[in-house]
Amino acid sequence: MVTVSRTTVAVVGGGPAGVVLGLLLARGGVDVRVVESHDDFLRDFRGDTVHASTIRLLDELGLGERFRALPQTRLDDLSLPRPDGSRVVLGEFSRLRPPYDHVAMVPQWDLLDLLTTAAREEPSFTISMGTAASGPIVEDGVVTGVHLQPRHGGGPEELRADVVVACDGRNSVLRTAAGLRPRCFRVGFDTWWFRLPRRAGDDGAALVPAFDGRDVLLAFPRRDHHQVAYFAPKGSDPALRAAGVAAFRATVARLRPDLADRVGAIRSMDDVHVLDVRLDRLRRWWWPGLLCIGDAAHAMSPAGGVGINLAVQDAVATATALVPALRRGLHGRALDPVLRAVQRRRTPPTVAVQAAQRLLHRVVFERAFAGRTAGGPPLLPVFLARWVPPARWAYARAVAFGPLPEHAPPWARR
Known part of the structure; x- marks a missing residue:
């Protein structure tokens, strides 16, 4: 009814x-x-x-x-x-x-x-x-x-x-x-979101993107973690997931060496969420x-x-x-x-x-x-x-x- x-x-x-x-x-x-x-x-x-x-x-x-x-x-x-x-x-x-x-x-x-x-x-x-x-x-x-x-x-x-x-x-x-x-409108990239722990002394007053080769990373500070966005050409999700979590961790560590000691928080690619921009x-x-x-x-x-x-x-x-x-x-x-x-x-x-x-x-x-x-x-x-x-x-x-x-x-x- x-x-x-x-x-x-x-x-x-x-x-x-x-x-x-x-x-x-x-x-x-x-x-x-x-x-x-x-x-x-x-x-x-x-x-x-x-x-x-x-x-x-x-x-x-x-x-x-x-x-x-x-x-x-x-x-x-x-x-x-x-x-x-x-x-x-x-x-x-x-x-x-x-x-x-x-x-x-x-x-x-x-x-x-x-x-x-x-x-x-x-x-x-x-x-x-x-x-x-x-x-x-x-x-x-x-x-x-x-x-x-x-x-x-x-x-x-x-x-x-x-x-x-x-x-x-x-x-x-x-x-x-x-x-x-x-x-x-054409958008040539997608975004992959994930979290990394934040520690005392981490810079939290500015937004500064990180570039290395064709990779782009941006970390948004939170009180107890960083909300991180990785940018790559649209349609890259299957290749990223096929490469595996170790390769993704290495990419993050290369882009942000100051966060390299905590990339283990990305336990698997299930912790990385893609946004179709x-x-x-x-x-x-x-x-x-x-x-x-x-x-x-x-x-x-x-x-x-x-x-x-x-x-x-x-x-x-x-x-x-x-x-x-x-x-x-x-x-x-x-x-x-x-x-x-x-x-x-x-x-x-x-x-x-x-x-x-x-x-x-x-x-x-x-x-x-x-x-x-x-x-x-x-x-x-x-x-x-x-x-x-x-x-x-x-x-x-x-x-x-x-x-x-x-x-x-x-x-x-x-």
């Missing part, structure tokens, strides 16, 4: 975009239900870089003190290595105005727990964990809800809503069912009654660690547009101009960030894979960073805040 339920906004996906959107809508007095297919948020190797734009938003929401109490490390600069072993500091976050003068590395599950705890303080917020969306409910060409299926028993459910927001990632069930197709964005983010945001609207490369922050900005823009419209009683096709406006606002920053990522792919990763890193990093950014001090501020500002950072609407502030 199918259970029928009702809410004003159904948010599919309990990642950063979905949970922030649910919190903001609830603070605006809108009935909102977030559905998440997993039972909890405890999943490794998800985006953990919380940029200054998101930290500022949390302060505006009155959550800054709770956020700063979470286990985290901070990045103070962005650097590139030179052939002589030194490094070139491209961006100095310390040049930005405190307290937004750094990038925080925070486990995503801790951030999501904080946000859902705050959202549950609002009477109009509900979240259903372990509940999967199987597709939209469509009536007369308008999405009027979503079909749900609990993963651990219980019958199917029809969740009716005035608007459905897809925050269910780059493999979004809802966007596929609505026939929304992304424009895809994609870069795409929808030509159209919405359908009557349905809006896609975050990775459901634009899959981002891990370059720059911007994914969480761009998704959060989408959520803020969506809530800012939706709450006044829903308070006026708009629903169905009457919301089309509102959904269109969200896409219109968030497309320019998405295009700008993806253009920057594609440039970074060419000047860093593709150069590395072609064996052209022996001469050091590209000359122009190095020249600017060394001889034009404001450039280090500009690089830091661009990474920390990105284009068109959103502010919390007045009714969501505490």
Whole structure:
């Protein structure tokens, strides 16, 4: 037997975009239900870089003190290595105005727990964990809800809503069912993620990629471990796994000799998780009654660690547009101009960030894979960073805040 339920906004996906959107809508007095297919948020190797734009938003929401109490490390600069072993500091976050003068590395599950705890303080917020969306409910060409299926028993459910927001990632069930197709950009590499122990004295204040021949490695500091990304040409996974864990450990030790004494923590290639890197964005983010945001609207490369922050900005823009419209009683096709406006606002920053990522792919990763890193990093950014001090501020500002950072609407502030 199918259970029928009702809410004003159904948010599919309990990642950063979905949970922030649910919190903001609830603070605006809108009935909102977030559905998440997993039972909890405890999943490794998800985006953990919380940029200054998101930290500022949390302060505006009155959550800054709770956020700063979470286990985290901070990045103070962005650097590139030179052939002589030194490094070139491209961006100095310390040049930005405190307290937004750094990038925080925070486990995503801790951030999501904080946000859902705050959202549950609002009477109009509900979240259903372990509940999967199987597709939209469509009536007369308008999405009027979503079909749900609990993963651990219980019958199917029809969740009716005035608007459905897809925050269910780059493999979004809802966007596929609505026939929304992304424009895809070529990405020539994939990423392999793994952990290594962190010890006292390890450098944790900067992000410095390591290059050797055609290999690229980047370590993100955590409080008790390094989250490490190995980059190689797309399609390399079968060859890497066939070569075995000993060869992979040797590659890591060669790229980061300072971590060579702990590569034994990679017990087998099962500890190395491959990410199929994609870069795409929808030509159209919405359908009557349905809006896609975050990775459901634009899959981002891990370059720059911007994914969480761009998704959060989408959520803020969506809530800012939706709450006044829903308070006026708009629903169905009457919301089309509102959904269109969200896409219109968030497309320019998405295009700008993806253009920057594609440039970074060419000047860093593709150069590395072609064996052209022996001469050091590209000359122009190095020249600017060394001889034009404001450039280090500009690089830091661009990474920390990105284009068109959103502010919390007045009714969501505490």
